[in-house]
Every structure is written in structure tokens, then in C-alpha cells.
Amino acid sequence: MxxxxxxxxxxxxxxxxxxxxQALARTLADSVGAHLVxxxxxxxxxxxEGWAAPIRTALAGLDAQDHVVGHSFGASILVTVLAESTWxxxxxxxxxxxxxxxxxxxxxxxxxxRTPPAVSLELHHCADDSVVLLSxxxxxxxxxPGASLRTHDTGGHQFDGPAHALLL
Numbered sequence: 001m002x003x004x005x006x007x008x009x010x011x012x013x014x015x016x017x018x019x020x021x022q023a024l025a026r027t028l029a030d031s032v033g034a035h036l037v038x039x040x041x042x043x044x045x046x047x048x049e050g051w052a053a054p055i056r057t058a059l060a061g062l063d064a065q066d067h068v069v070g071h072s073f074g075a076s077i078l079v080t081v082l083a084e085s086t087w088x089x090x091x092x093x094x095x096x097x098x099x100x101x102x103x104x105x106x107x108x109x110x111x112x113x114r115t116p117p118a119v120s121l122e123l124h125h126c127a128d129d130s131v132v133l134l135s136x137x138x139x140x141x142x143x144x145p146g147a148s149l150r151t152h153d154t155g156g157h158q159f160d161g162p163a164h165a166l167l168l
Contacts, residue, residue: 007065009034009167010058014072014096016043020158021071024095027163034067041074048109051077052084059087067167068092072132072157076100076110079144082117091120093167094147096157098132099139112143121147124166126155 009032011025018040029036039058042050055077062068068089070078075097082092100110121144125137134151141149152162159166 007032007034007067008037008062009067009069010062011036011038012055012058012068012070012074012078013038013041014074015046017072017074018043024071024158024163025069028067028069028167031164032067032167037061046073048077048080052081055081056084059089063088064090069095069167070097071095072097073110076112079112079117079121082119083113083115086118089119091122092117093122093124094140095124095159095166096126096129096132097123097136097140099136099143101139101143104136104139116144116146122150123147124150124152124159126152126157126159126162128154129157131157 009029011028013021025036025038037058039054041054066089070092075094078092098105100107123137123140125134127134137149137151141147155162
């Protein structure tokens, strides 16, 4: 008899957001019946490589049935890592992701690679997000032309309210 395991949900929190993103991560994992995996990403090393290394390690432990969600800065670095290689996951959800181009927050170090990831991407953004403005969604969509874009009327940067239905 073959045992099936519960799928995992890898949640990559935003900058300094390990504690603040807990409720969002738990809501998402519960909504799809998944085991939550939420690694602590650096608070002080804000380099791409400082965040990419633990994200690579976490992705390597997943398979096609698992879910991957990046929030804010975590989503930005996730896109970069997903574009580097072929990973065992088939899709990723990017929530409230900043755009780092000159039209966005203009930080060249964080602009993702020009090669789009080989996984299906869903970009979600709340219209009332006061941390990362809604205009970033269209900018990111232009840079990731195969991605699905989803706007939610309310929820702010933490997706309060719509979180339970994001991955369904």
C-alpha cells in the first residue's frame, strides 16, 4: 500500500514579515489542506543571494503536489530563484509583489532576471494595498507576460479577507 502525504505549502514571507505574515500563511495552508513550511528569511541581509539561498533549499524539498506562495519581498526573490532552474513545483502564487524597475520602486539589484520562470504564476494584489500600490501589479504583469493577474478589492497588504480563497 502506498502512503500519500499531505501536500506542503511553502510560504516565503516579506521583508521583516515572519511574524506579521503568520496569519496569512496559516490561512492559505488551511484553505488547501496543506502542511505549512515557512522558513525564516534574513532580517538583516537584504541581498538577493541572502534570500535566494534558503529559498533554493526550501524549493528543493518540494514536489509537484506542493504549493508555493511568495509575499511582498519574498515574492520578488522567489521569481528570481524560479527563473534560475527547473524546480519540482508547477506553479507559484505571488502576493503583493513590489516592482523594482524604474517605474516601480527603482532598485536595480532586485529586478528579476529577464528569463521568465518555467512555472505557472498567479500574481495577486489588493486594490487597497497601501504598502505596495496596485500599480505594481500591471508593471509586474508586463515583465511576466504569461502570468495570471488577479485584483482583489480589499484586503490591504496582508490580504485580510480574501486570503482563504486565493489558492482555490
